[in-house]
Amino acid sequence: MSAATFSLTGKRIYVAGHKGMVGSAIVRRLAAEGCEVLTTDRALDLREQSAVRDWFASEQPDVVVLAAAKVGGILANDTYPAQFLYDNLMIEANVIDAAAQNGAEKLLFLGSSCIYPKMAPQPISEDALLTGPLESTNEWYAIAKIAGIKLCQAYRREYGCDFISAMPTNLYGPGDNFDLKNSHVLPALLRKAHEAKERGDGEITVWGSGTPLREFLHVDDLADACVFLLKNYSGEDHVNVGFGEDIAIADLARTVCDVVGFEGQLSFDATKPDGTPRKLMDSSRLQALGWSPRIGLREGIADAYGHFVAREAQD
Numbered sequence: 001m002s003a004a005t006f007s008l009t010g011k012r013i014y015v016a017g018h019k020g021m022v023g024s025a026i027v028r029r030l031a032a033e034g035c036e037v038l039t040t041d042r043a044l045d046l047r048e049q050s051a052v053r054d055w056f057a058s059e060q061p062d063v064v065v066l067a068a069a070k071v072g073g074i075l076a077n078d079t080y081p082a083q084f085l086y087d088n089l090m091i092e093a094n095v096i097d098a099a100a101q102n103g104a105e106k107l108l109f110l111g112s113s114c115i116y117p118k119m120a121p122q123p124i125s126e127d128a129l130l131t132g133p134l135e136s137t138n139e140w141y142a143i144a145k146i147a148g149i150k151l152c153q154a155y156r157r158e159y160g161c162d163f164i165s166a167m168p169t170n171l172y173g174p175g176d177n178f179d180l181k182n183s184h185v186l187p188a189l190l191r192k193a194h195e196a197k198e199r200g201d202g203e204i205t206v207w208g209s210g211t212p213l214r215e216f217l218h219v220d221d222l223a224d225a226c227v228f229l230l231k232n233y234s235g236e237d238h239v240n241v242g243f244g245e246d247i248a249i250a251d252l253a254r255t256v257c258d259v260v261g262f263e264g265q266l267s268f269d270a271t272k273p274d275g276t277p278r279k280l281m282d283s284s285r286l287q288a289l290g291w292s293p294r295i296g297l298r299e300g301i302a303d304a305y306g307h308f309v310a311r312e313a314q315d
């Protein structure tokens with residue numbers, strides 16, 4: 001691991017996936033950095049190698065943030081294995097190779113905490129990668145994200161590219177996907193509690209047993225960590241980006257109900273998967289570099305709920 005200082009001022013920075021929750025948070029955060037943010041329109045399919053090559057040859061970004069991905073919650077991962085594996089592999093391979101071919105000075109690749117073995121010792125350090133079997137519900141996505149880390153390492157070794165990788169824990173915040181089937185747990189629970197309150201229902205359904213533990217990071221904290229890493233980190237090892245505490249899903253559901261003001265009961269649907277029992281990250285490597293999160297869970301949930309309500313009002 002090595003620290004370095006890299007200036008973003010005046011740089012042309014391509015944020016791949018700028019319409020998504022993560023990419024849009026990074027674009028917002030980069031506004032404070034005195035750089036020019038480049039984005040592509042929806043017509044550019046990042047799975048298409050020739051289209052990606054043409055775009056990079058014409059735009060020549062100095063820096064690339066690879067936040068584009070096919071993402072979803074536990075059920076989406078389990079239902080669309082081909083899309084989660086193929087789409088993510090193609091996006092990563094095309095963008096990382098085009099960045100290298102066009103002389104990008106720096107690239108940040110974003111992965112996920114699901115890259116680690118299902119039974120990794122907790123909290124999970126970066127060294128746990130590839131030490132055991134993956135959680136079956138998301139192994140397709142995990143394999144693609146592990147390939148992304150390895151691409152960055154390989155291009156650094158073979159071509160000397162300053163390509164780095166960050167592994168965020170479970171994320172939430174403005175711009176999240178609130179689809180009840182394909183979303184992650186936090187937006188799903190926010191929507192369920194909100195709609196139950198509106199309808200006057202007496203309960204909401206929580207998938208699984210409610211006992212799995214998850215760590216949640218607000219996406220604005222992640223965006224800040226990404227900018228921090230671009231400026232201060234250069235190395236082959238990927239870096240965990242976590243919040244530092246986890247919470248049982250049942251307790252998360254109670255907190256969400258409290259924030260939303262829904263006073264009904266929770267019921268648990270045992271036909272839905274629990275997934276990995278726990279995935280608390282060890283983020284001491286990032287802390288040692290000098291970064292920590294600022295947004296507490298309850299405050300972050302209230303912020304996410306405010307954005308959800310505002311978006312509902314627009315529709």
Ligand code: GFB
Nearest residue numbers: 073074077112114138183184185188206207208273274275
């Ligand atoms: O957020 P989530 O879908 O993904 O689910 P993972 C976390 C936990 O919340 C699981 C439970 O134990 C779910 O069963 N849960 C309870 C719910 N109610 C709900 C609900 O209404 N919707 C959802 N979605 N879950 C994902 C991976 O794993 O984490 C991805 O599949 C990615 O690949 C992402 O890594 C960060 O935390 O289990």
